[in-house]
Amino acid sequence: MILISEVGPRDGLQSIDRVMPTEAKKRWIAAEAAAGVREIEVGSFVPPSLLPQMADTAEIVAFAKTLPGLNVVALVPNAKGAARAVAAGVHGMSIPFSMSETHSLNNVRKSHTEMLAEIAKVAAMAHDAGVHFAVGLSTAFGCTLEGAIPEEQVVRLAAAAYEAGVREFSLSDTTGYADPAQVRRLVRKVRDAVGDALTTLHLHNTRGLGLANALAGLDEGITTLDASLGGLGGCPFAPGASGNIVTEDLAFMLHAMGYDTGIELDALMKVREIVAEALPGEPLYGFTPDAGLPLGLADRVG
Template sequence: MTRILVSEVGPRDGLQSIDRVMPLEAKKAWIAAEAAAGVREIEVGSFVPPSLLPQMADTTELVAFAKTIPGLNVVALVPNAKGAARAVEAGVDAMSIPFSMSETHSIKNVRKDHPAMLLEIEEAARIAHAGGKHFAVGLATAFGCTIEGAVPQDTVVRLAEKALEAGADEVGLSDTTGYADPAQVRRLVQAVRRVAGDRLTTLHLHNTRGLGLANAVAGLEVGITTLDASLGGLGGCPFAPGASGNIVTEDLVLMLNSMGFDTGIDLEKLLEVRKIVAEALPGEPLYGFTPDAGPMLDYAERIAG
């Protein structure tokens, strides 16, 4: 049975995209409940200035809390080398830095063009490795940009190689804007693999146009073993207009478990976590079909066999 890692990004990607700030205790309850359901990796926040994203102001406290949970890989996003230093000090297990393949988006998102961003990645990698931390680069807008439109495949391959040369332990492909389709996912994964090899394992997909799960399956078909998702489909990018909707964790877990993949996640327990988020963010839209429809009648047989 193939093991697939479902990495929960809701406490970071989901919460940075809404105006309200979820209370710290509710975030802790969310993280603890997901870990109890079998989720093995959670991106708990990001080390960005609170003035830019007040939703992430308590990331240091969340890291400290999450590190008390046995078996949980605690991840945070960092925008730059300064954020990497804060992440090391906080004690994360791993960190990732977004590197937009669209230069226009990169400038809007982190105020750096590609050459400047590669220098930042090199310094962040040095800091992470000095602290003994795993350092990943998320290749954002890899499938297209709401500002520039199409992003050439050759650009993504070239910048992926440069990110690895700058010190990334791995690279992941991010459909920041929800532009990907399954055929494109297969092509791009295979193309980047030619320079990254087994240092490409992760897809970060959005369901903006309803193709999230189809794109996930396409990734699985070409050897992807880690899929990011957000509980209730919370998420998007504040600097990419119209880019809403991460893959819904509940729907992804149902699909993977039903297909015979080993996620280690108990779906029934996962569905209960949704109540914590709903109570902490009353009125905030939560998405997903599985929470409403429930699992299939033969779901237990499917996951057993």
């Protein structure tokens, strides 16, 4: 089974200026869970002064935890945010560790050395609280501020984070620079350093290669793919980094290929209406919602 992890309520909403009403967020999350989405990144524990879109994350976590079978996760920027996430009762939390030091300084105001110390603190905190902890190796495929990131640097920093206590990683194409050959190559190299702790790809479709990169990751044994409903998302601290993989298109592709995701496609398509109503005029992307599901899809999936 392939896990599609919905990141729209965090990555999507943090990238737009408007603040989605809390009740609309709850309807969105409940509808996706009802459609069979098993993991949702419901928000981030960052200071509301920086991202007012995330000010209600603790309330959203409390609501999401009432939904049967849903793994409720949140992003944290540091140990202080992790403490808030633990207090809110998240099932899991992740911290972004930028492979570009320039991006790291812009995003979380910390150097690589400082981030590794922070990661060690959060890993210990998560262990003590029984909360799952993962690290997203962001800008792993390139950075709009630094350009190409040496693959050896990504491997070295991943290994250092593993030594700091991290037991799950994602490779994140924060800026939409990745291509399928690079995905295959970097997954193999990072796996050599951290083994099966690398489970996830967080890909953007900025240059139209999101689904191709996802397939490359699947070929290398990746089992979790992040995606955002309607393709909402980006990174406010990486200029030009727009466009997460569209959840609807990814789910369709996987179903059409015979992968089991546990998601009911018809129900997933209808979730889009909730987001469109709450964010009128906000661009939503995706080919499958516009074209509709092909006749006979269920027969082909089996």
